[in-house]
Amino acid sequence: MANRLFVKGNEAVAMGALEAGCRYYFGYPITPQSDIPEYMSRELPRLGGEFIQAESEVASINMLLGASASGARAMTSSSSPGISLKQEGISYMAGSELPGLIVNICRSGPGLGGIDASQADYFQAVKGGGHGGYHIIVLAPASVQEMYDLTMLAFDLSDRYRIPAMLLGDSVVGQMKEALVPHRYEGAHLPAKDWAVSGKGERTSQNIVKSLYLGDGELEAHNWRLHKRYEILKEKEVRHEAFMLDDARLVVTAFGSAARIAKTAVRMAREEGLKVGLLRPITLFPFPENAFKTVTQKTKKVLCIELNTGQMVEDVRLSVSRDADVVFYGRPPGAGSLPTPEELLGQIRNHYEE
Numbered sequence: 001m002a003n004r005l006f007v008k009g010n011e012a013v014a015m016g017a018l019e020a021g022c023r024y025y026f027g028y029p030i031t032p033q034s035d036i037p038e039y040m041s042r043e044l045p046r047l048g049g050e051f052i053q054a055e056s057e058v059a060s061i062n063m064l065l066g067a068s069a070s071g072a073r074a075m076t077s078s079s080s081p082g083i084s085l086k087q088e089g090i091s092y093m094a095g096s097e098l099p100g101l102i103v104n105i106c107r108s109g110p111g112l113g114g115i116d117a118s119q120a121d122y123f124q125a126v127k128g129g130g131h132g133g134y135h136i137i138v139l140a141p142a143s144v145q146e147m148y149d150l151t152m153l154a155f156d157l158s159d160r161y162r163i164p165a166m167l168l169g170d171s172v173v174g175q176m177k178e179a180l181v182p183h184r185y186e187g188a189h190l191p192a193k194d195w196a197v198s199g200k201g202e203r204t205s206q207n208i209v210k211s212l213y214l215g216d217g218e219l220e221a222h223n224w225r226l227h228k229r230y231e232i233l234k235e236k237e238v239r240h241e242a243f244m245l246d247d248a249r250l251v252v253t254a255f256g257s258a259a260r261i262a263k264t265a266v267r268m269a270r271e272e273g274l275k276v277g278l279l280r281p282i283t284l285f286p287f288p289e290n291a292f293k294t295v296t297q298k299t300k301k302v303l304c305i306e307l308n309t310g311q312m313v314e315d316v317r318l319s320v321s322r323d324a325d326v327v328f329y330g331r332p333p334g335a336g337s338l339p340t341p342e343e344l345l346g347q348i349r350n351h352y353e354e
Contacts, residue, residue, distance in 0.1 A: 016151030023049035061089030071196030077103035091130030095211030248277030
């Protein structure tokens with residue numbers, strides 16, 4: 001049996017990144033994600049890597065852009081206000097077709113907010129938080145093990161599609177400790193980075209990485225090329241968890257840490273004889289549209305639970321069968337308050353129909 005470690009979710013992200021071959025980290029401390037740069041600052045030099053605590057979040061995202069343009073596997077991390085400061089750089093990376101991992105361990109807002117767990121960065125992550133109408137790949141872990149595993153997957157997807165990837169967690173899954181089974185990285189076959197800026201060398205021309213297109217029709221063609229890639233993602237890279245959905249009369253949906261609480265509530269409902277199931281999106285972009293459409297062909301009621309005032313619920317409503325009814329229950333963070341399984345069970349009872 002593989003060794004089991006008892007680690008924080010934030011530490012699992014760093015461990016997964018190092019195992020996946022990340023050797024460059026650029027970041028800036030902010031609660032509740034500072035365990036990640038702390039871990040990387042200790043371990044990267046031992047592996048011959050580079051850790052740089054940048055002077056700001058703006059600097060760190062542009063360092064990530066530069067490292068990625070050279071073909072390196074690199075990452076940054078922050079929490080909500082810091083991710084806001086990175087948005088211009090993320091847009092530049094998306095426009096330049098550059099891979100790279102951005103980790104957001106969300107805290108509450110808007111503004112400075114607080115350090116409580118929140119899922120209010122959903123819009124920012126999945127809709128393209130900067131300018132230009134782009135998307136990035138967004139993965140939402142719900143456990144320490146997934147913080148480790150999905151970090152590796154995020155790097156691979158980002159490299160394969162030349163799109164920045166984001167791991168969207170929060171202070172619950174980032175700060176809690178659970179058993180982790182580490183394993184060797186087994187990356188899929190990835191295309192060579194023949195686009196990387198590495199000097200002219202033996203090539204007849206020098207590679208150029210850019211997001212500026214001024215020629216007649218060039219920018220339109222570039223945007224349609226990006227859009228086509230997003231459509232391929234939707235076709236090939238959607239991931240979700242289906243739990244007790246076969247005979248469900250009510251579908252509960254949630255992502256990340258909220259899904260953990262919701263799953264317990266679903267189990268409690270089953271013990272009462274209520275036929276309830278859980279559909280948990282793991283990829284937030286691409287969103288599991290077909291999974292929602294399929295399940296609501298027979299189950300016409302969906303309860304969407306989030307740690308905010310309603311964001312993912314909009315994508316749920318766009319994805320379900322036309323005659324399905326979607327209701328929302330949210331708890332924006334405050335004073336460390338999270339919904340209990342009993343609280344969510346009450347919502348399930350309220351919306352359950354025989």
